[in-house]
Amino acid sequence: MSFIKLSLQNMLRRKLRTSVTLTGVAVAVAALFSLLAFQRGYQTGMRDELDRLGAHVLVVPKGCPYDAASTALHGASWPCYLKYAYLEQVRKTRGVSVAAPVFMNALYEANGNQTVYLGINDDIRMVKRAWSIEGSLPVKTGDILLGAAAAKSLHVQRGQEFDLPGLEGAKGRVCGLLATTQGADDNFLYMPLADAQRLFNRQGQLTHILVRLQDPNSLEDVVGALRACEAGMDMNIVPLTHLFRTIQSMVNSTRLLLGCIALVALLVAGAGVSNTVLMAVTERTREIGVMRSVGASMGDIFRLIWMETVQICLLGGVVGVAVALVGAQSLEGWLRNRLPFAPTGTLIHPEVSIMVACLAGAALLGSLAGLLPAWRASRLSPVEAIRAT
Amino acid sequence: MADSILVSAQGLTKVYNRGTEEVRALDGVTFDLQRGEFTAVVGVSGAGKTTLLHLLGCMDTPTSGELLIDGQSTRGLSDSALTRMRREQVGFVFQHFGLLPTLTVMENLTLPTLFSKKEAKAYANELLERVGLTHRRNHLPNQLSGGEMQRVAIARALINRPQVLLADEPTGNLDSANGEAILQLFHQLHRDGLTIIVVTHNPILANATQRQLVLHDGRLVP
Ligand SMILES: Nc1ncnc2c1ncn2[C@@H]1O[C@H](COP(=O)(O)OP(=O)(O)OP(=O)(O)O)[C@@H](O)[C@H]1O
Ligand SMILES: [Mg+2]
Numbered sequence: 001m002s003f004i005k006l007s008l009q010n011m012l013r014r015k016l017r018t019s020v021t022l023t024g025v026a027v028a029v030a031a032l033f034s035l036l037a038f039q040r041g042y043q044t045g046m047r048d049e050l051d052r053l054g055a056h057v058l059v060v061p062k063g064c065p066y067d068a069a070s071t072a073l074h075g076a077s078w079p080c081y082l083k084y085a086y087l088e089q090v091r092k093t094r095g096v097s098v099a100a101p102v103f104m105n106a107l108y109e110a111n112g113n114q115t116v117y118l119g120i121n122d123d124i125r126m127v128k129r130a131w132s133i134e135g136s137l138p139v140k141t142g143d144i145l146l147g148a149a150a151a152k153s154l155h156v157q158r159g160q161e162f163d164l165p166g167l168e169g170a171k172g173r174v175c176g177l178l179a180t181t182q183g184a185d186d187n188f189l190y191m192p193l194a195d196a197q198r199l200f201n202r203q204g205q206l207t208h209i210l211v212r213l214q215d216p217n218s219l220e221d222v223v224g225a226l227r228a229c230e231a232g233m234d235m236n237i238v239p240l241t242h243l244f245r246t247i248q249s250m251v252n253s254t255r256l257l258l259g260c261i262a263l264v265a266l267l268v269a270g271a272g273v274s275n276t277v278l279m280a281v282t283e284r285t286r287e288i289g290v291m292r293s294v295g296a297s298m299g300d301i302f303r304l305i306w307m308e309t310v311q312i313c314l315l316g317g318v319v320g321v322a323v324a325l326v327g328a329q330s331l332e333g334w335l336r337n338r339l340p341f342a343p344t345g346t347l348i349h350p351e352v353s354i355m356v357a358c359l360a361g362a363a364l365l366g367s368l369a370g371l372l373p374a375w376r377a378s379r380l381s382p383v384e385a386i387r388a389t
Numbered sequence: 390m391a392d393s394i395l396v397s398a399q400g401l402t403k404v405y406n407r408g409t410e411e412v413r414a415l416d417g418v419t420f421d422l423q424r425g426e427f428t429a430v431v432g433v434s435g436a437g438k439t440t441l442l443h444l445l446g447c448m449d450t451p452t453s454g455e456l457l458i459d460g461q462s463t464r465g466l467s468d469s470a471l472t473r474m475r476r477e478q479v480g481f482v483f484q485h486f487g488l489l490p491t492l493t494v495m496e497n498l499t500l501p502t503l504f505s506k507k508e509a510k511a512y513a514n515e516l517l518e519r520v521g522l523t524h525r526r527n528h529l530p531n532q533l534s535g536g537e538m539q540r541v542a543i544a545r546a547l548i549n550r551p552q553v554l555l556a557d558e559p560t561g562n563l564d565s566a567n568g569e570a571i572l573q574l575f576h577q578l579h580r581d582g583l584t585i586i587v588v589t590h591n592p593i594l595a596n597a598t599q600r601q602l603v604l605h606d607g608r609l610v611p
Contacts, residue, residue, distance in 0.1 A: 001496050001503050009491040290487035293448055294501040294545065295476030297469055382475075383449040386483070 007308040021276040024269035025316025031262040033324040045343030054127040055210035058238040075116035081205040086231040095222035098126040098212040103196040107166030119196025135176025144172035145190035148180035270369040277373040289385025302378035309370030317362025396422040400454035414440040416607040427579040429595040432604035438588040447474040480546030482556035486538040488530040495526040516544040536567030553584040
């Protein structure tokens with residue numbers, strides 16, 4: 001016999017009531033856990049995304065600033081263009097190491113499939129330093145470099161000629177395969193810049209320019225210089241690190257709100273546990289009297305009731321964490337469709353440290369919720385308790 | 390022989406306030422009990438028997454008067470000191486048995502040692518054998534008869550080797566055969582030197598004791 005066993009048995013006496021109370025705690029803990037796991041995943045995801053990108057600054061046409069930046073990263077079409085001539089000005093700006101021109105266009109088929117074409121030139125190599133290509137970059141007319149995911153869905157080999165999806169009558173030949181980048185680049189079809197401009201009827205135009213700096217720390221200066229250049233009025237200079245920070249802070253404010261809701265849920269659940277145990281104390285008044293008569297001190301009774309509360313909360317916490325782990329996948333999908341910008345990696349990172357923190361939080365909640373019933377029980381006078389019916 | 394007095398009650402008075410009305414449940418009760426004495430407390434319902442037993446068991450404190458157990462006064466003791474008295478000096482048996490329903494016979498029996506933090510495995514086995522319930526050690530209270538439950542309760546009251554056993558109508562919920570078994574058990578315990586005070590309406594039990602304290606309206610009838 002031990003205090004733990006005694007309080008556990010008491011907890012299991014009213015299984016239905018205990019489980020209802022426990023569910024409240026579980027729901028609150030699951031929410032808290034998911035939120036923390038998401039915060040961790042989102043942060044690392046954003047950082048990885050930034051590393052993969054290679055570019056420090058994105059130059060997009062005036063008019064659609066953050067939308068354009070986000071689409072440029074994930075692949076889509078938008079109706080604003082840069083003049084090719086601006087590229088020279090960007091290149092000449094002090095502090096710019098590489099400026100790679102890109103013409104991007106996404107085509108949608110009737111079945112909802114999307115094909116994203118990117119017109120590029122060799123400069124891309126200097127930006128996407130992590131790229132590993134089997135074969136070559138597209139240089140000759142008709143050359144297509146395939147992202148890993150695109151190659152997989154098209155079922156084509158190197159050297160093979162194939163119909164370009166969404167472009168009737170146009171053919172391409174696979175000149176190279178891009179090893180997976182774990183990012184959006186995997187989904188794209190790359191072709192020479194001139195091909196893209198011709199195919200989409202946009203000669204002399206670009207959708208964006210990827211810029212790499214000589215020194216990433218001079219970001220502010222270079223951005224200033226780019227904005228001040230002759231074409232600056234027609235371009236939107238997006239410092240990507242800032243962009244990520246902006247998105248992050250947007251998500252942060254939502255997270256704060258959700259955090260508050262989770263906290264309120266936790267408090268409500270705590271009140272529920274407190275109430276349940278108070279009820280149990282009333283029901284068991286005579287038993288408490290018996291325990292006092294056989295030598296239990298006020299502290300013993302306090303400990304017993306308090307432990308019972310902590311156990312309910314801790315068990316609720318375990319259930320909550322388990323539910324959150326099981327539901328992480330579906331939550332991930334749900335979130336991905338609703339976030340302004342979702343990095344490619346996993347969004348929900350259920351780490352052990354978060355698990356421990358959530359269980360500790362549940363235990364703390366139990367400790368607080370248990371104070372009132374434990375105090376009430378310990379204050380019962382032995383005679384009153386024993387005479388209770 | 391003053392040192393053979395185990396329990397000494399001097400003018401014990403207990404006043405309850407029921408609203409504006411005062412109830413003198415006990416009114417100046419004075420007596421001494423010798424070590425090893427087997428005493429019955431009798432009286433009509435409402436005479437104050439349970440109130441007296443609760444005072445003797447350190448479950449409650451008198452409004453006035455003094456109680457000495459083994460020469461030690463209980464006047465002005467703190468709750469934790471009274472708890473220690475309950476742990477070490479007295480064993481309590483209730484009419485309603487007072488077993489915890491979730492605990493087995495053995496666990497109920499050793500419950501007091503959870504609080505006194507004394508190891509008493511061997512003694513628990515011995516007591517269980519003594520009340521004839523060794524074969525029931527892992528049963529739950531709801532699997533026992535009333536007589537068996539009361540025997541477990543008596544064994545539990547003895548686990549911390551108290552100086553005095555206090556029983557409040559221990560046979561009140563039992564039929565005559567089971568009541569007889571409890572009486573036999575008390576006889577044995579008395580022969581072994583235990584001091585026993587039993588509140589009872591049962592004339593057989595009352596007549597079996599050495600001494601009877603008769604309460605009426607909170608006073609001892611001489
Ligand atoms: N907590 C209380 N508040 C007010 N009055 C009380 C309280 N406890 C007991 N009394 C009263 O004190 C008197 C003595 O009660 P007690 O329970 O000691 O009687 P008893 O002799 O044990 O009776 P019974 O044989 O019915 O058990 C009764 O009049 C009872 O109503
Ligand atoms: Mg009574």
